[in-house]
Amino acid sequence: MGNTAQLKISSELADKIRAHGAQTYPHECCGALLGRDTEVADRRVYREIHGLHPLVNRRDDSPNNRFSVTSQDVLDAENAARQQGLEVVGWYHSHPDHPARPSQYDRDHAWPWYSYIIVSVANRIPEEMTSWRLADDRTEFESEEIGLQRVAS
Amino acid sequence: MSVKVIIPTPLRVYAGKADSTEVSAKTVGEALGQLTVKFGDLRKHLFTEDGKLRSFVNVYVNDEDIRYLSKENTPTKDGDTISIIPSIAGGFV
Numbered sequence: 323m324g325n326t327a328q329l330k331i332s333s334e335l336a337d338k339i340r341a342h343g344a345q346t347y348p349h350e351c352c353g354a355l356l357g358r359d360t361e362v363a364d365r366r367v368y369r370e371i372h373g374l375h376p377l378v379n380r381r382d383d384s385p386n387n388r389f390s391v392t393s394q395d396v397l398d399a400e401n402a403a404r405q406q407g408l409e410v411v412g413w414y415h416s417h418p419d420h421p422a423r424p425s426q427y428d429r430d431h432a433w434p435w436y437s438y439i440i441v442s443v444a445n446r447i448p449e450e451m452t453s454w455r456l457a458d459d460r461t462e463f464e465s466e467e468i469g470l471q472r473v474a475s
Numbered sequence: 476m477s478v479k480v481i482i483p484t485p486l487r488v489y490a491g492k493a494d495s496t497e498v499s500a501k502t503v504g505e506a507l508g509q510l511t512v513k514f515g516d517l518r519k520h521l522f523t524e525d526g527k528l529r530s531f532v533n534v535y536v537n538d539e540d541i542r543y544l545s546k547e548n549t550p551t552k553d554g555d556t557i558s559i560i561p562s563i564a565g566g567f568v
Contacts, residue, residue, distance in 0.1 A: 384566075409484060425567045431562075435484070
């Protein structure tokens with residue numbers, strides 16, 4: 323599934339994710355990706371992100387290397403998406419002073435199908451942004467290509 | 476006892492794209508068991524290898540979190556709705 327998927331996001335929304343990561347540094351930021359999937363030929367799916375639903379990191383005990391959101395946060399994000407004719411297609415979070423690579427902890431807590439965007443933030447400066455999907459058998463995250471789209475001004 | 480189970484978006488691909496299904500069960504545990512009999516590929520995403528419900532899988536009967544009821548032994552009655560709500564977590568290291 324993952325290797326047939328692409329994620330498209332505007333550079334404006336990508337910048338908002340980076341800014342959120344810088345804002346909460348040295349703590350992890352998190353939020354929902356609101357968008358939709360479009361099936362095209364050969365069962366390929368294009369996933370487009372059309373909005374964000376920033377959330378509060380609930381991990382008060384270890385916010386610099388963990389994030390979590392509650393099931394109510396998830397329901398709120400789903401409602402926000404529904405109101406815009408979208409659905410929650412994934413989640414983003416930051417890795418302060420660490421690479422934008424999913425950890426074992428990320429994989430252990432991941433759901434399939436969702437896109438997981440990770441932005442690395444080094445000394446409050448956002449750096450690399452990557453996206454990942456959990457393999458169907460849960461053994462690994464598969465890298466998902468991010469297609470940045472310029473928004474006409 | 477017919478119980479409706481709401482399938483969360485990320486798992487619908489393993490359930491024939493259905494957003495809900497009806498199962499026959501007297502407890503939440505039975506309902507989830509029936510669900511994974513119906514859709515075998517759901518099992519590894521809901522349960523650990525030793526058969527325990529994964530910690531980031533939240534289950535509600537109507538609007539009640541089963542952690543505050545009798546967990547998987549929570550009884551269900553005809554017409555109840557079971558919702559599976561994801562918890563989202565992660566982080567480095």
